[in-house]
Amino acid sequence: MLLSDLYKTALLTAFSLTMVLASCTTSKYAATEKIYKDKAKGFAEIIGTVPPTGQLYDSLNATNQQWIGSVNFGIRKPNFVVIHHTAQDSLAQTVKTFFSTKAGTSAHYVVSRDGKVVHMVNDYLRANHAGISKWGKDTDLNSSSIGIELDNNGLTDPWPDAQINSLLKLLATLKKTYNIPTANFIGHADIAPKRKNDPKNFPWKKLADKGFGYWYDDVLKNPPADFNTEMALKYIGYDTSNLPAAITAFKIHFIQSDITPTLTPVDILVLYNVYTKY
Structure with missing residues (x-):
């Protein structure tokens, strides 16, 4: 088998999980899951095209560029988890919003008030949850993170134990699977302070106690005089x-x-x- 064929085969294999998940349709969501499956297939075909199209660095001298596919590569992995509240009234309403091409928003997971976890975008794909955002030097959190929406109206809703317990289990899986650093579990308000305030009144300490983000100590020391x-x-x-x-x-x-x-x-x-x- 040629090296280029090995490259294409490996890429298509890497996307097989996406295709398997997308094929598990139900009658209620068959239409939207078909769109998901078709889009995933389209991305797989783009990535699997050898040599890649439209990636010439010198369009005036194309013969000065050669494609030789390496055997050492992988799918990009998320490095952050961004937690949101939905600011909507139910899980069903949020799922409907994420079906709307006009709204244009999505998240990898939605966790309902009763603890049900709905997986809506493959972890290796880019969901539209962060918007214009920045954390450190990262200005494209959509590309580097997993977005989790918590079913909560952002006003009067509490954070039920069932919801938080399911979230903790999900975070444990994500942290282990992708080796996400403790510091990289953050909120939407953290990365978009000019625009967002979610999740509000959220039990971040419970998460930090389990290794998902940091929290301050019970005993606080005074900073140095020149603390900026x-x-x-x-x-x-x-x-x-x-x-x-x-x-x-x-x-x-x-x-x-x-x-x-x-x-x-x-x-x-x-x-x-x-x-x-x-």
Whole structure:
């Protein structure tokens, strides 16, 4: 078998999981799952085309470029998990939204209030959940993360134990499967502080206790006199181009009882403690 044939075979094999999952249709969602299957097949064909099309670095001198497929490659793997609340009233409403091409949004998983987990986009594919966002130097979180939507209206809904327990099991699987660092379990507000505030009033400490994200210690030490709060926020990952928005996002995650865009003395103690963990 030629090297190029090996390359194409390996790529198509790598996408077989997507195709298997997409083929498991039910009568209720057969139409939308057919669209999913067709799109996945189209992506597999694009990636499996040897040599790749439309990837010339020098269109004026195409003969100066050669394709030799390497045998050492793999599918891109997610490095972050971004948690959202749906701001909708039910699991069914969110699923319907993710079927809408007009809405254009999606997530890899939706976790309902009763703990049911709905998987909607293959983990290796790019879902449209993060939008315009930034965390550290990463400006395309859609491409580097798994998005999880929690069925919660963002206003008065509590966080039921069944929902959080299912989320913890899901996060444990994702962390182990993709070797996601502890620091890389974050919220939508963290990566989009100018636009988003979700998930609100969320039990981040429960997640941190299980190794999904960081939380501050019970005993907080005073920072040094020259502690720079803006630099600390930036070091953690926050986009500080709009500092009040970054402060608010930090407080949505770690303070919650007060999300005004100013740091109180207690907030600074918390910030310093969290900063030292990164």
